[in-house]
Amino acid sequence: MSETEPLRATDAVQAGEAARRYYLAGESKVEIAAAMGVSRFKVARLLEAARAAGIVRIEVVDRGGVDAELSRRLREAFGLRRCVVVDCPDDAPRLRTHVGSAGADVLLDVLGPDDVLGLPWARTVSALLEALPALPPVPVVQLSGSMVIPGEHSPVDMVRAAAALSGHDASVFYAPFILDDAASAAALRRQPAVAAAMAEAGRVTVAVLSIGAWVPGHSTIHDAVDDAVRADVTRAGAVGEALGVFVDADGRAVHPELVDRMVTIDAEQLRRIPERVALATGAPKASAVHAFLRGGWATALVTDRSLATALARRAGA
Incomplete structure (x- = not known):
């Protein structure tokens, strides 16, 4: 035979x-x-x-709205530890819901009882938290100040909600994300309550971040500042941001004047966090997400199919 x-x-x-x-x-x-x-x-x-002889045919079928093959291609192309590409309609609210839900699965896969979880403010991160059924008993640390957006949770709310799921401590601080000038931001960062809470960021072992593109409608920070500030960030070479860390097309951190006006962790602090789970939605963010992946700013990526396809094309994967 x-x-x-x-x-x-x-x-x-x-x-x-x-x-x-x-x-x-x-x-x-x-x-x-x-x-x-x-x-x-x-x-x-x-x-x-x-x-x-074709008597037996074995077929691998993707279930649960995940594109397993595209996930694998991106993981290998960018050297990621984990990558999940969700296959869902391209409208922003539903994208955030689906990516947030998949992000919750990834976070639960990454997070162990000895970890410390760090969270910023971001709408996709909020969607992730809403999808979490529970968390291991880990401390939760706030990584950035607040932006007041009607109908949205603040980072304090989000960190406390996560801590309620974990049954552990929450390290929070009350401060805006962006101040009017660098001196005010520096003074606020020196306040004992804020300084003590932000010092906890050094303990974080797993962080969730949302990547924004430096274009209208795809970065909350971009939309919150005036035209002069946007132009200054663009001149610095930034194509995207996450947690107030700005990167250029090659994935290198850049330092526009806006960075000094923010209350958040800096680029080196973000780099030192061992596990960094990045969330991103929408093909218009392809340049920004590609830059963050090229620069090695994320160890895991959760995204949608349209953005993932654009990333794969850029990577030749």
């Missing part, structure tokens, strides 16, 4: 019986050999022949 030759009728019957017993009934090769009166080596050859 050769895989390159057509099966004889008797072999085809035996191969079909062996395949049904093995793949459908779940019998072992030893059990099949005993039932059919042949050796287990003959059973192995019958199963190989059944696949070669």
Whole structure:
């Protein structure tokens, strides 16, 4: 019986019986050999022949709205530890919900009882928290100040909600994300309550971040500042931001004047966090997300199919 030759009728019957017993009934090769009166080596050859002849066809089907193949390609192309690409409609609220839900799964996979979780403010991160059923008993640390957006949770709310799920401590501080000038921001960062809370960022082992593109409608920070500030950030070479860390097209951190006006962790602090789970939605963010991945700012990525396709095209994957 050769895989390159057509099966004889008797072999085809035996191969079909062996395949049904093995793949459908779940019998072992030893059990099949005993039932059919042949050796287990003959059973192995019958199963190989059944696949070669098309009697058995094995198909891997993606379920749960995840594109497994595209996830693998991006993971390998960018050296990520984890990558999940969700397949869902391209409207912003639903994208955030689906990516947030998948992000919750990734976070639960990454997070262990000895970790410290760090959270910023971001709408996609809020969607992740809403999808979490529970968390391991880990401390939760606030990584950035607040932006007042009607109908949205503040980072204090988000950190406390996560701490309620973990049943552990919450390190929070009350401060705006962006101040009017660098001196005011520096003074606020020196306040004992804020300084003590932000010092906890050094303990964080797992952080969640949301990547924004430096274009209208795709970065909350971009939309919150005036045209002069936007132009200054653009002149610095920034194509995207996450947690107030700005990067250029090559993934290098840049330092526009706006950075000095923010109350958040800095680029080096973000780099030192061992696990960084990045969330991003929408193909218009392709340049920004590509830059963050090129720069090694994320160890895991959760995104949607349209953005993932654009990233794969840029990476030649």
